[in-house]
Amino acid sequence: MKFRVTIAVLLLIFASTLLLGQNRSDTPVYNTLLFKITNPNSSKTSYLFGTHHAFGKRFFDSLTVANKALSSCEILIKENLNVPGHLAQDIINDRATRTQWYKYLTRDDLNFIKNLFSTSPTDYNKMTPTEMYAFLNRHYKQQVCLNKAVKDTSQSLDNYIGAKAQQLNMELIGLETTQEQIILINKDVEGMPRKVHKRRLSNIIEKMESKNPADCVETNWYLKMEIDYQLKQPCSNTLILTNRNKKWMKTIQQWIEKNNCFIAVGLSHLMYECGLINALQSIGYRIEPISSI
Numbered sequence: 001m002k003f004r005v006t007i008a009v010l011l012l013i014f015a016s017t018l019l020l021g022q023n024r025s026d027t028p029v030y031n032t033l034l035f036k037i038t039n040p041n042s043s044k045t046s047y048l049f050g051t052h053h054a055f056g057k058r059f060f061d062s063l064t065v066a067n068k069a070l071s072s073c074e075i076l077i078k079e080n081l082n083v084p085g086h087l088a089q090d091i092i093n094d095r096a097t098r099t100q101w102y103k104y105l106t107r108d109d110l111n112f113i114k115n116l117f118s119t120s121p122t123d124y125n126k127m128t129p130t131e132m133y134a135f136l137n138r139h140y141k142q143q144v145c146l147n148k149a150v151k152d153t154s155q156s157l158d159n160y161i162g163a164k165a166q167q168l169n170m171e172l173i174g175l176e177t178t179q180e181q182i183i184l185i186n187k188d189v190e191g192m193p194r195k196v197h198k199r200r201l202s203n204i205i206e207k208m209e210s211k212n213p214a215d216c217v218e219t220n221w222y223l224k225m226e227i228d229y230q231l232k233q234p235c236s237n238t239l240i241l242t243n244r245n246k247k248w249m250k251t252i253q254q255w256i257e258k259n260n261c262f263i264a265v266g267l268s269h270l271m272y273e274c275g276l277i278n279a280l281q282s283i284g285y286r287i288e289p290i291s292s293i
Helices: 013-020 057-061 064-071 088-093 107-116 129-145 157-167 178-188 194-210 217-224 238-256 276-282
Strands: 034-038 046-051 075-078 171-174 261-266 286-290
Touching (some): 046 064, 046 276, 057 064, 057 157, 064 157, 075 238, 088 178, 107 194, 157 171, 157 261, 276 286
Parallel strands (some): 046 261, 075 171, 075 261
Antiparallel strands (some): 034 286
16 A cells, blocks of 8 residues: 655644544534634624634535635635745654664564555654654544545645635745644643554554444534534543643734624534633624534
């Protein structure tokens, strides 16, 4: 299975896996990923859209209303911007440290990785076990859960929205850098024992090789858009959700006060008590769910 693997950005797979906690709460279930943002003291209209990093062009092109909302804005706010020379692959390749993969992978699993990255511009030997797991997890969701063709090099949902915004001559604003995201990915599981890393990598590789759809619940649920945003439930990850949302809100508030903005971030950042929906409402904005389709 040789094909070009490009790590444009790892985009915090761990955050998206939080979506699996879909226990019914006493908050409404919204059949949408899109929310309209207005303020009685302003004529500006912005939109909040929850992404899933495994999806891409085909999915977003099917969302007529979301596309119209995007084209009605002059600014796109997304998690990060793809800056040449500062992509994930650039950051990884610039490292001097190399991972001793024989401590984490069996011989067969290492051969699988070598084959997977055979035409990739990223030196997998300089990735950390955490980064490798994040990449494989996303790759599994694309190839197994969404049946993305092996030779399909289309962009992730976030990057595709970014490309469409550029075609519309919109200004792009990043909420954090790719370097900051990579640091967070690794810090989130800091101190994890080697045997746990080894077990996680072995399990995800086995699922990829066997095309086992056991962990596709998340992508199926996102596709149906039957979402319990659990707005009264506490956030379970302070580092990945709570702290980042607070930081992002400073930038978001600054831009939506005087501009029509389309905000595209991972869906889990809209959810829970610490999510952007609650945060925007707390400072006087009206958040209205509207059909994405």
